[in-house]
Amino acid sequence: MPDAGPLKATDPRRIGVHDLLGVLGSGGQGTVYLGRGPSGQQVAVKVLHARVVENTTEMRRFEREVALARQVAAFCTATVLEAGFSEGRPYLVSEYVPGPSLQELVATDGPRTGSGLERLAIATATALDAIHRAGIVHRDFKPTNVIMGPEGPVVIDFGIARILEGTDATTVSALVGTPAYLAPEQLANQPASAASDLFAWAATMVYAATGRRAFAGEHAAAIMGTILNSEPDLDGVPEPLRALLAACLAKDPRDRPGIGEVLAMLTGRIPAEPYEMETVTESPAPAPDGSAVSGAVTPNPAAERDMISTGDRPVRRSFPRGRAGWITAAAGVVVVVLGVVFWPFSREPVTSAAPATAAAVVPGVVGTQSDDIWAVAAAQVDGRPVAVTGSADDTAQVWDLTTRTPVGDPLRGHTEDVSAVAIGQVDGRPVAVTGSADDTVRVWDLVTRQPVGDPMRGHTEDVYAVAVTQVDGRPVAVTGSGDDTVRVWDLTTRQPVGEPMKGHTEDVWAVAVGQLNGRPVAVTGGVDDTIRVWDLTTRRPVGEPITGHTGDVYGVAVTRLDGRPVVVSSSEDDTVRVWDLATHQPVGQPMVGHTGNVTSVAVGQVGGRTVAVTGSWDRSVRLWDLTSRRPVGEPFTGHTSTVYGVAVTRIGGRAVAVSGSRDTAVRVWDLGPAS
Template identity: 85%
Template sequence: MPDAGPLRANDPRRIGVHELLGVLGSGGQGTVYLGRNPSGQRVAVKVLHARVTENTVEMRRFEREVALARQVAAFCTATVLEAGFSEGRPYLVSEYVPGPSLQDLVATDGPRTGSGLERLAIATATALEAIHRAGIVHRDFKPNNVIMGPEGPVVIDFGIARILESTDATTVSALVGTPAYLAPEQLADQPASGASDLFSWAATMVYAATGRRAFAGEHAAAIMGTILNSEPDLEGVPEPLRALLAACLAKDPRDRPGVGDVLAVLTGRAPAEPYAMESDAVTPLPAAERDLITTGDRPVRRLLPRGRTGWAVAAACVALAVLGAVFWPFTGKPVVRAAPAAKAVAVTPGVIGNQSDDIWAVAAGQVDGRPVVVSGSADDTARVWDPVTRRPVGEPLRGHTEDVCAVTIGQVDGRPMAVTGSADDTIRVWDLVTRQPVGEPLRGHTEDVYAVAVAQVDGRPVVVSGSGDDTVRVWDLTTREPVGEPMRGHTEDVWTVAIGQVDGRPVAVTGGVDDTIRVWDLTTRRPVGEPLRGHTGDVYGVAVTQLGGRPVVVSAGADRTVRVWDLATHQPVGQPMVGHTDNVTSVALGQADGRPVAVTGSWDRTVRVWDLTTRRPVGEPFPGHTSTVYGVAVTQVNGRAVAISGSRDTAVRIWDLGPSS
């Protein structure tokens, strides 16, 4: 990072526990200060502009992004140490890396060449792979965000650009990212992805190798026009790096290689073999077909000569393409079959589909006798999927203006409906036959709606919702009016809602940031007994079932445990179930091999199955996701019990649970 300038009159002198020593830089996102923590360690403190805190959705998004940023492996990236709010402004504290930015180094010392350029390309691509593995899209990879530290290049500011995406991009200055290094899809107001980062990385490497931008222009509008309509200027980039960067700068993100494949070329390791989905099975392509991969109706020749390694084969990395039914996660590795939780495998584990952004929730149900899955995403849509064909059903459900955080499926007047809750503070109802909205949104919550569930109360269908405004609300789905006053008791955000019965009366079970589980009588809308206490962190998921003839609650928490509670006595049943290595985000219940099971998802990127009778794990965890698993569901496909999972890696996956009872 550059040398610090003096603090200005209006600069703070302290942020949190950090004493500020000087100004490292200012930009469109905020100001970066050189700071010192109480132990004397130097740190970089980035204080974002006040405008990003005008909306609580943006503030919550900041908190989520920082939590994920702290999961990024430390090699080649500046470690995120802390985050918080100071006088309403969010700040981020990271490792201080002394040294100039790549932008400044090239401007003063000239382009990088030879082994120096080679090391730069490998180090920065490795950093990008680590960022993607944590489920983050950088969104603003550029020479200014590569610090040439004493121990090598270090990538900074990953994930922070996401916070700004909800601001009004009516001017060039409001764009999230620097125009000269943005991918065409970002300029066209499409969601950013790992492929977008590869475009920005390649544009950055062009600057490093030549001292010029890949796309010229005197002002932002001209640069954007060049990116959208012209080929990059690669004059002066040495071969074979030139051909690799050309592939990464393809206009269509589907034509770009994955970061794992780029690293395979740069380091000389063999790229992953392409896999294809054939008759719902994941199988390697025959050897004779591996050199010819088609994208849509365009044949693309893969020109990777056998027996050659390193940059000598870079020119051949023209298109490690995605077949119509081939799914390549950020790492470039094929989706492979995960170990099943039960002996028989009749439903091949794999990807049902991908949304264009993080998936926060999934639900499973039936429409006209066929199973369906509904997912909710940070792309502001919900999508309907057929788990048999593994294809989307119709167009996305559009209407929310912020992340779709919660999804459930229920019946209203005999018709299957999806109910969604959103960070836009509303609840929407969708007819799953027509895939059209039913009536106007349900409005009343004043913060994000994180949880929804459908119940029957006095013979009428209702929605029960939990929100960041700390309340639980009940809505009549027939009249679309709130039922009574909000239910208050939680002292912080309500993350999760489930429906059950106690002594024949319908109840709602809720969990939240205050580490408690609460039970509510849906007829009187009053609490039932004392809160269930035992989790030592946020309660992210709850579900209700019968176990041994008694109603029980199964809960999942940030303390990495899954717990079972007697719903009538409010007492724990046995010891917590332990196995996940990070926050447990979600839980769903079902039957597998004739036994009651719980299926859980976690920040550790796995899906686990638990026998609720013995409270022991069933088989090995499912390891296919490449980021946090935020939603799970259990249903049946072709008469077999399956688990469905949705993840921050944008994938909806299906897992075989063995013969159903």
């Protein structure tokens, strides 16, 4: 960072507990100050313009983004220390890294070469991987956001563009200040993803290696036109880095490698060879019920991230010839498997002699929403598999899982993020129930896709979780909220049933419903690291809280295991646990395998076994055998950001998992023959 200039008369002298010492820089987003904390530590204090956060919705978004930013691993990134509001202006306090930006260093000392360039590429890609693992898309990776500190390169300002999204400041900063590092999909007003960050990283490395932009132009419009229509200028970039950057600069984000592949190639963990010929290998076209016709060809799970949807036919794309892309052992291949079964059940196709309804379901993208997907529910509606997703775009969307298409327009009515969804029945009609950051709960007729009555009001903070069951023969919804309470709602009258259930001491993240000794119960998990059980008839707690997790309980589900009711929970502590619902005691050891917070859990039956499906900050979906409490096969990969919602249902004779992610995509995964 540059040396601090003097404070002006209009500059504040103190933000939070930090004294301001000088001005490090200013721009369209706000002003960055050099500060000093109570311990004497120097910090960077970024005070954003007041217009960035003008209402409650934007305040909550700011707080969520900052909470995620503080989870980013500290290596190669500037640690976010604090955030808040000062006189109506949002601010962030981060580690102060002395040193010039990459932009300044290249401008004064020339391009990076040799081992210095290699170390720069590895360090910045590692930082980007840490950012993505925390569920954040940087959105504004560029040479000025790489500080060449005394201990090596450090990436700053991750998540700031997301906080500013939708404001005038974003438009000015992104399109005028840094067009050379924006991916084509961002210029086309599509959601940014981890693949967009890889494009920006590659463009930044081109600048570092050559001292010039990968996409030339005299003004912003010309630069954007070059990005959209021309190949990058890679002259002067040494091999093999040149070929890797070419792959990352592919116009289509689906043609770019993942960050894991990039790091593997940079560090030599995976040998790579230039890809010599363009090949497209197709799997069989799906049958009308969405399953594969022959059942003889399916993507290897490790290769699923390279699958895209072209019409109704999934096609594996290689890096295009002419961009000198790479194909590696980690990328996976499309293989033929005849009658192979992997214990305890196969995620490979059945033999061609099997009935069509039992043929493997080709995994892939069902569709996308226009913003982060926070929640997923799935069920059989009128004999067809349906999913409902809730999004940060303030809508819910209904999906036909057989045709992999949206059913009608999004469900509109909430005024903030839809953070919870469930599917049930009211008066014999299928309904969706949604909870939102606007503090309300809504009911939707899934046939007409119209709201049923007015919103249900009572919570005083975000509604994070919802489940549907019956109490005394009446359909009810059970909701958990940021106001630390659990509420029960009569879905026929849309009125609250009794008083809120209190016991959690912090936000309630998760709700599930089940039966205990013939009585309906709700199970809830929250920020206080506990799981609670509630009698829905009396609305009183059942026993003491269940404790054992060492972080927020993000997900809960109820099922039966060996004839007894159990709770399956997922947590910020990266584990999945099973608990006896009657005794509140753990069943076996925690299930480990995810490398990030486990955000969601669903349960089902596959091949006669009780299983759990989980989603995580590590961008994967995992399948677990609850009897052995061991993972089944390799993780499902393909999402490029945090998986926030999972559900289990059936397509034909197959059990499937449905997942929704912060990358805006809804995906379906084949679990095996349903019970």
